[in-house]
Amino acid sequence: MGKKRIVFFAYLLLSTIFISFSSAGITEGSPLSIGQTLSSSNGVYELGFFSPNNSQNQYVGIWFKGIIPRVVVWVANRENPVRDSTANLAISSNGSLQLFNGKHGVAWSSGEALASNGSRAELSDTGNLIVIDNFSGRTLWQSFDHLGDTMLPFSTLKYNLATGEKQVLRSWKSYTDPSLGDFVLQITPQVPTQVLVMRGSTPYYRSGPWAKTRFTGIPLMDDTFTGPISLQQDTNGSGSLTYLNGNFKRQRTMLTSKGSLQELSWHNGTDWVLNFVAPAHSCDHYGVCGPFGLCVKSVPPKCKCFKGFVAKVIEEWKRGNWTGGCVRRTELYCQENSTGKDVNVFHPVARIKPPDFYEFASFVNVEECQKSCLHNCSCLAFAYINGIGCLMWNQDLMDAVQFSAGGELLSIRLARSELGGNKRKKTITASIVSLSLFVIIASAAFGFWRYRVKHNVSANITKDASQVACRNDLKPQDVSDSRKRLEIDWPKRFDIIQGIARGIHYLHRDSHLKVIHRDLKVSNILLDEKMNPKISDFGLARMYQGTEYQDNTRRVVGTL
Template sequence: MIFLAKARFLSLFLVFHYVVEFCIGGDVITASEYIQDPGSITSSGGLYRMGFFSPNGSANRYVGIWYNNVPRYSVLWVANRKNPILDSSGVMTISGDGNLVVMNGKRELVWSSNVSNSVTNAKAQLLDSGNLVLLKQSSNSSANDAENLWESFQHMTDSFLEKMKLSTNSRTNEKQALTSWKSPSDPSIGSFSASLDPRNIPELFIWNGSSLYWRSGPWNGNIFTGVPEMQSVYSNGFAEASYMSYLLLKSNGDLVQPYWDQSSSSWGIVWSSRLSDCDVYGQCGPFGICNAKKSPICSCLKGFEPKNFEEWSRGNWSSGCIRKSLLQCNGTTNGSSTAGKKDGFLKLEIMKVPSSGIFFSTLEEDCPGNCSMNCSCVAYAYDSGVGCVFWIGELIDLQKFSIGGTTLYVRLAHSELEKKGHLREIIATTVIIGTLVVIIIIWFARRKAKKQAVKQSMEKHLSSGEAPSVVMLGENLSRVEFQEFVKYKIEELAAATGNFCEANKLGRGGFGPVYKGRLPNGQEIAIKRLSRASGQGQQEFMNEMEVICKVQHRNLVRLLGCCAEGDEKMLIYEFMPNKSLDTFIFDPLKQVHLDWRTRFNIVDGICRGLLYLHRDSRLRIIHRDLKASNILLDKELNPKISDFGMARIFGGNENQANTRRVVGTYGYMAPEYAMEGRFSEKSDVFSFGILLLEIVSGRRNTSFHYEDQCLSLLGLAWKLWNEEDVLALVDPTMPATPFEVQLSRCINVGLLCTQERAKDRPSISTVISMINSEIVDLPRPKQPAFTARKITQDTDSSGQSQKTCSANDVTLTVLQGR
């Protein structure tokens, strides 16, 4: 059976009511009326255009279809996506055998419609639906009688328009599917595909190769139940839209709905398949439930516990959960105190139901009884558009929504559902809970008071130049919430590092040295050892413990454990084999190994880590020392933000804070922080802007000297921007030609991030949209901070004064927080 989602799929998301102006120009290609690069044709209604184009950051030429009369967001269909033309000599025409073909300047075939039967009198026409059709028309028939030989809607690329069809042949498993571009500058077939699977209950799946990446939840005849936004935004499956829109499968696997906002004359995103990590398939493993509004986002269903407690505590939830109590299956299981008591069902509302459900009835009243009678049934649900559905085996990809969703009933042993209803037990429980609450409140109040006393004492010592006592630090360290982190013994770490020998030393900071170690199980680790003589590192050490214990993200370095014995204080991290970004980006021998794709991946990863710190974690954290040496690289050169010794946690209503103690690295510090001690999310954005320019240029902002002028790297970028020669900033060891548009965009974003006033800088979420071209038209930056100064030293401590030079190269300024 072939399942056709005829026009319905896109209808779930959009309806066109966009009015376009009619434009003069042909919509037909014949053997004598062909398209020669850079020519094009336009559909009769003027909505679509087809012609030759080059993707952003590439000089290759392709034939594509896009919206006419609006700035291009993306190309909707590409003909020769596997075989680009390397110059502007391409031609699209009808060949002698009636096929629609694309040829290069040497008349070599680079793409064909591949209609097997040779025909004459063929023509291609671009329709107002966006469909390109190849027609066979006899001389004595009308245009309406033309035979359709081939159409682009049957050969989709990464975009889905209103009248397209997604189909799957359940017998042969042949699919009409969307396939992503390899990258924003390369339209060849990428890793991700989107298709319908109608074998049980129709669902839309996104695949990363052969691995399931995202699923829509079941189709109930009206909506996809796993897309909660459809409950409130869409009526009868049709979006209440008055704009031009379509669906796009991006190269990173996200399915988005771009739309043209006529009022602001710009493109935006009205919907995205991935709004949080919960939208990634199977994030919490079998019998785990994902809730993006909680931290951590994963938890086990009631009646279940983590299968692997150690991995679960580290934020690796893929192993999922297992039952605490075996099911009785109608009381037939022996050997437990609950034998003879029937299983029951746990009611979970507003849920994304698991994958691989099996339909078994159209009547709601049949659901609980039929599931109870089947010992293999572990859950059931009812939807009026689908009927009764049950699940066997593991429940995977459960998600808790805020709106929409379905009510799911999960089968549990009777012992897990029993309720203690006796009044005496309720009173006793209430008294115990009340007592515990009082004790906890008192404990937190004392802890807060002691912590404040420790902080004031340390500030007093620091302001007087004295190092705080190690005893005081040890007492404070004992109160840190370690959660499930391993507490190592000094003997273990000494053995792992060869007694902290110099050969295993990775580097040194203000806190002390960092060593590479290897545990008996073969795991490599990095050990940050607090120097006994360090006055700077002790407060940072404590701060890092308290901050990093509370956050987990793939772009943040992972803390594995700690050691606190006597006057020895150490933090143990996952080992990063490629060390820090500065050892690559500023090394003439290593930087040649960082092409632009790798550098852009690093930029994007840093952004994702900052977004988590600023917005997505349960705490709002300002890093305050973002720089190249604090970006670590794993074996695949993926970035991880490290060193949270200077980070600050913000309360829910805080947007900025002040400090008397300005810490960080000059050259990366925002002006309001360096001069006045004020910091906020925009302080980190400023540091990121500097870092972005360093990654593009391969040069440090500090210790930078340009043609004997008083210019930092930021000053040079601003100078080249005004001269409209920003590509002169690009690292000469990196080929810029294929990526000129993307490089120029990143330099523009870097300058926007480093503007003088914090309110002029974009948020990190906006930065992500900017660098990924989701915001097409970037604003012009205002003059950045410090563009007339040259920083003469590169130091990691604000405790030393830094020299800057004025226009007459005479004035010296000491930067100090007020």
């Protein structure tokens, strides 16, 4: 019984020592060994040694305390695991934090000499491992400046254009291997910046430019992100993106070994919930439709060319390989400093993720943005976006996506014939159709009129109608003479028409002989020197009674 009490009290003593160590931090005389951990004061995070997949490789890392399976958010010695059981993490004599691999020397270090007066390492409540100067209390080094594959709230991505320094996320090589993988997540030096995932030297995913509170390539960002984002950027392109704390005590954004960008939060102490993932759609993969290609987020997704463009290699597109993209159907014609409005037009396309390789222009409205692009022969497209302003494109339109909702309005420069040609063709076609219909209707009306005239003539001529001869000894002028038409104004023409009508009325109604003119046309209207109309050439026809429709007769009327 006494031995059991001794063992129990020894266990309590060791536990007390362990707890004291956890709260005191790491110092030169108090290193962190395998089997020991250092916890944050709020009990959310824990620092210690871990071995992925129960291998012999030991890594120093930070994880969420009390969550199984363990979720590691930062690793110190990613490229150099230790295998010596005596390995420990300690503050060196020069003040830096170092991982000693037993007799094999230093496996990892936070850097060169940091403090001559001594320092200590602590794990903050945000999961940030920091080295603090014992004398001044100044932070000498922090893990948030050396991110792994995960961003925690208040950690930051950075890009310094002047020095070229970057702070990025680097994926694990595999789920069980924390060494550097194939994917890197960074912010770009463009203005405005965007998030870019690279696979080696090849772009893999792009968020679209930042517009104050959202990325333009994520239409539902406000509904999906639980952690807000703060982005600061100067006009030179240097900037930082900070992942802020949301509504959950435990949340993270990570880049997986497969290149997937994920935001997760711990719900109700039971499970991780995936709030956001990218790429989530085949159109999210960078440049899937090639230059000037548009990936439409439909079911199934499909690539198409922008208006005015055609597939560069038709056979490849038919096989579903769209990476070759599209080329212009009609080349642009533009002279520098000209308006270009006579030969170029802008075609708007809605619900678009702005393409890559944009350039920011400080214009205050869409009219100025369009005018500037039109005057610049290198400008291929423009967009005026809320929260950004004017963006222009002088390079191939790459990685353009069309959403089912949301997105921006992109105006693409085209040759005028790409828009006007179809309109002109439609106008010509409509004119031809209208003219054809008019001719058909006019011909039908004229035929019906001729039928009615002939019908009335044959009905009114009596059996003993006399033969009538009409002659004119004057030397009249032909109305159809084109050289004389210009001498006749419209009032005179009206008088001529009235004269012809009175003449026909007299012959048909008032003459003591029944005279029916059978060939009234312009060439049969003669004018004397005073422009008085004279009717000539009555034509010839055999006569029969109006009640008959067939007869054998020698009676003839007409001009003699």
